[in-house]
Amino acid sequence: MGYYRDIYKSWKNDHLKFWGKQAKAIAWGKKPKKILDDLNSPFYKWFPDGTLNTCYNAIDRHVLSGRGEQDAIIYDSPVTNTKKRITYSQLQYQVSQFAGALIKLGVIKGDRVIIYMPMIPEALVAMLACARIGAVHSVVFGGFASNELAVRIDDCKPKVIVSASCGHEPNRIIEYKPLLDKAIEIAKHQVKKCIIFQRDSLKAQLKPTQDLDWSELIKDAFLAKPIEVDANDPLYILYTSGTTGKPKGVVRDNGGHAVSLKWSMNNIYDVQPGDVYWAASDIGWVVGHSYIVYAPLFHGCTTILFEGKPIGTPNAGTFWRIISEYKVKVLFTAPTALRAVKRDDPKGDFIKNFDITSLQSLFLAGERADPDTVLWLEDKLKVPIIDHWWQTETGWPVAANPLGIEALPIKTGSPTLAMPGYDVQVLSEEGVEVPRGTLGAISIKLPLPPGSLSTLWSADDRYIESYLSTFKNYYETGDAGYQDEDDYLYIMSRTDDVINVAGHRLSTGAMEEALSNHIDVAECAVVGVYDNLKGQVPLGLICLNNGCNKTHEDVCKEVVDLVRNEIGPVAAFKSVAVVSSLPKTRSGKILRATIRKIADKVDWEMPATVDNPLVFEEIKKALKPLGY
Numbered sequence: 043m044g045y046y047r048d049i050y051k052s053w054k055n056d057h058l059k060f061w062g063k064q065a066k067a068i069a070w071g072k073k074p075k076k077i078l079d080d081l082n083s084p085f086y087k088w089f090p091d092g093t094l095n096t097c098y099n100a101i102d103r104h105v106l107s108g109r110g111e112q113d114a115i116i117y118d119s120p121v122t123n124t125k126k127r128i129t130y131s132q133l134q135y136q137v138s139q140f141a142g143a144l145i146k147l148g149v150i151k152g153d154r155v156i157i158y159m160p161m162i163p164e165a166l167v168a169m170l171a172c173a174r175i176g177a178v179h180s181v182v183f184g185g186f187a188s189n190e191l192a193v194r195i196d197d198c199k200p201k202v203i204v205s206a207s208c209g210h211e212p213n214r215i216i217e218y219k220p221l222l223d224k225a226i227e228i229a230k231h232q233v234k235k236c237i238i239f240q241r242d243s244l245k246a247q248l249k250p251t252q253d254l255d256w257s258e259l260i261k262d263a264f265l266a267k268p269i270e271v272d273a274n275d276p277l278y279i280l281y282t283s284g285t286t287g288k289p290k291g292v293v294r295d296n297g298g299h300a301v302s303l304k305w306s307m308n309n310i311y312d313v314q315p316g317d318v319y320w321a322a323s324d325i326g327w328v329v330g331h332s333y334i335v336y337a338p339l340f341h342g343c344t345t346i347l348f349e350g351k352p353i354g355t356p357n358a359g360t361f362w363r364i365i366s367e368y369k370v371k372v373l374f375t376a377p378t379a380l381r382a383v384k385r386d387d388p389k390g391d392f393i394k395n396f397d398i399t400s401l402q403s404l405f406l407a408g409e410r411a412d413p414d415t416v417l418w419l420e421d422k423l424k425v426p427i428i429d430h431w432w433q434t435e436t437g438w439p440v441a442a443n444p445l446g447i448e449a450l451p452i453k454t455g456s457p458t459l460a461m462p463g464y465d466v467q468v469l470s471e472e473g474v475e476v477p478r479g480t481l482g483a484i485s486i487k488l489p490l491p492p493g494s495l496s497t498l499w500s501a502d503d504r505y506i507e508s509y510l511s512t513f514k515n516y517y518e519t520g521d522a523g524y525q526d527e528d529d530y531l532y533i534m535s536r537t538d539d540v541i542n543v544a545g546h547r548l549s550t551g552a553m554e555e556a557l558s559n560h561i562d563v564a565e566c567a568v569v570g571v572y573d574n575l576k577g578q579v580p581l582g583l584i585c586l587n588n589g590c591n592k593t594h595e596d597v598c599k600e601v602v603d604l605v606r607n608e609i610g611p612v613a614a615f616k617s618v619a620v621v622s623s624l625p626k627t628r629s630g631k632i633l634r635a636t637i638r639k640i641a642d643k644v645d646w647e648m649p650a651t652v653d654n655p656l657v658f659e660e661i662k663k664a665l666k667p668l669g670y
């Protein structure tokens with residue numbers, strides 16, 4: 043414990059000393075003598091002369107220090123009625139064996155491996171096995187369709203893909219194999235082999251030339267030892283949505299990642315080795331990478347791997363059941379999950395059925411934490427409800443209430459203060475810091491701290507153009523907001539076309555690209571509109587080509603199916619209306635912000651530069667049947 047402001051100041055006064063000290067918590071092969079190499083800025087290298095192995099830090103060192111019999115993973119899957127505990131020793135064996143299997147297939151340091159899997163322990167085994175041998179994993183969220191998977195295959199060019207026969211959604215089984223086969227067919231890059239984990243609930247038909255059965259493959263695999271890699275070697279690539287349809291491949295290195303995540307466990311989440319930590323997210327997202335897999339394991343905690351939903355599996359009491367059953371100390375989830383729980387169980391009756399006294403705090407991120415939900419949680423759980431803010435790119439919290447340092451006063455609506463490592467400033471369009479209370483572009487002074495992205499995969503130029511070109515010497519977060527007189531941050535909206543649907547980051551640009559592929563669509567616009575459960579949902583407007591003789595209803599159904607097939611069900615694209623034209627400025631820019639305001643029924647003004655004012659009346663009429 044200490045005082046946040048003192049620690050923040052000590053970081054600001056000498057950031058090299060600060061991170062040099064934190065690096066000592068990691069097991070290095072070669073200890074770094076140099077903390078930061080900024081010779082090739084803005085491509086910074088943290089701990090440039092250090093070597094380590096991420097998997098060793100996550101598993102082997104704990105087995106060596108006597109945690110072998112402690113649970114590393116508790117897998118709880120209400121959708122398959124399965125519960126399973128895996129100790130650190132068992133995990134070490136399974137990961138070493140799968141790493142041996144990868145080596146047998148010719149996977150070597152630096153090779154990419156795509157992991158397209160549901161929330162099962164084997165997904166974590168595959169990730170850690172890659173880390174063990176220096177291969178670079180790229181996990182693709184199961185809710186993405188073949189096309190999205192194919193785009194990622196072509197971008198990172200994996201030697202091997204690891205997948206499973208199926209995933210379980212509450213209302214259906216998702217067959218992964220047809221999705222995977224279609225992606226391989228679409229992709230130009232040739233994958234050497236696919237490893238398929240056959241689940242009991244559904245066995246996939248394997249193609250002898252392409253597929254290998256996980257269980258068969260590991261039978262005669264040797265147990266691979268962790269290899270030393272450079273701190274700056276890539277550990278993983280995680281694709282995230284940007285302004286265009288092409289996702290950005292965020293690259294995370296090994297050294298900075300281990301140092302920053304380890305620091306965050308004590309200092310932000312206030313958990314100790316041996317504690318049970320639960321991030322109710324998915325391994326396909328950054329929250330899953332950082333706080334289901336790596337950080338809890340670096341810290342010697344027990345991590346919960348939950349394959350289910352906050353409601354309906356079987357009910358809104360599942361979260362409380364898990365907390366009570368496994369004595370969870372910290373829960374981290376997205377506000378949307380708890381909005382769903384609150385909607386189904388407004389009085390919190392389920393909570394009363396369980397002893398949740400182990401719960402010390404609840405952390406929220408992924409989207410704005412709405413005050414209604416936060417206040418409900420405070421009332422029902424009687425623990426600190428901590429909003430914190432970060433992104434795929436940063437890899438760990440930018441702003442938080444660092445409970446392990448000092449519990450700062452909570453201001454509902456704010457994720458509190460910048461963490462050491464982050465010099466956050468709110469800038470005007472001219473790149474000048476705005477006065478307190480004024481809205482601006484939330485930006486971070488370079489260099490970003492250890493653990494933040496080092497670049498975009500095979501796209502250094504895009505990295506600079508996407509994040510570093512608007513404000514000199516600053517990283518642009520893409521979020522807009524303000525700071526108050528106590529430096530508390532308030533995150534209000536995005537400055538780009540990214541929307542946040544049920545805590546999932548999606549690109550409206552990608553949806554527009556999919557819609558434009560429909561033969562009858564001449565023009566389209568997709569905006570994120572308010573939804574009281576998911577925060578935002580996409581809403582599409584389309585204009586049809588002359589000569590289209592289908593009914594509007596038929597075209598709308600077809601385009602909804604198209605987005606589902608091209609991007610995936612996770613896009614939750616269900617609302618679309620046909621209009622005769624889109625509102626545009628005289629220079630041809632679609633007025634998406636005004637469309638959004640009309641749908642959200644908030645005050646809007648006729649833009650001065652609009653070329654066809656009558657179109658707004660037509661939009662209002664078209665949106666009515668959709669409930670807007």
Ligand code: COA
Nearest residue numbers: 184185211216322323329376378379382408544545611612
């Ligand atoms: N594989 C295949 N399909 C998936 C999937 C996966 N891994 N995850 C979601 N989907 C599908 C769902 O089945 C659903 O399909 P449907 O349109 O046929 O019903 C669609 O994608 C949307 O899913 P989801 O966003 O989960 O919405 P939902 O209506 O099923 O559930 C919530 C609503 C709020 C309960 C749910 O969104 C939730 O738990 N959100 C928390 C999100 C989260 O943890 N985010 C991580 C950031 S920290």
Ligand code: AMP
Nearest residue numbers: 407408409410430431432433434533547
């Ligand atoms: P992702 O990269 O998927 O983690 O999404 C990151 C984006 O989600 C951020 O840039 C924000 O727009 C949004 N976000 C994450 N956490 C918060 C939060 N606590 N409050 C408001 N928005 C958030």
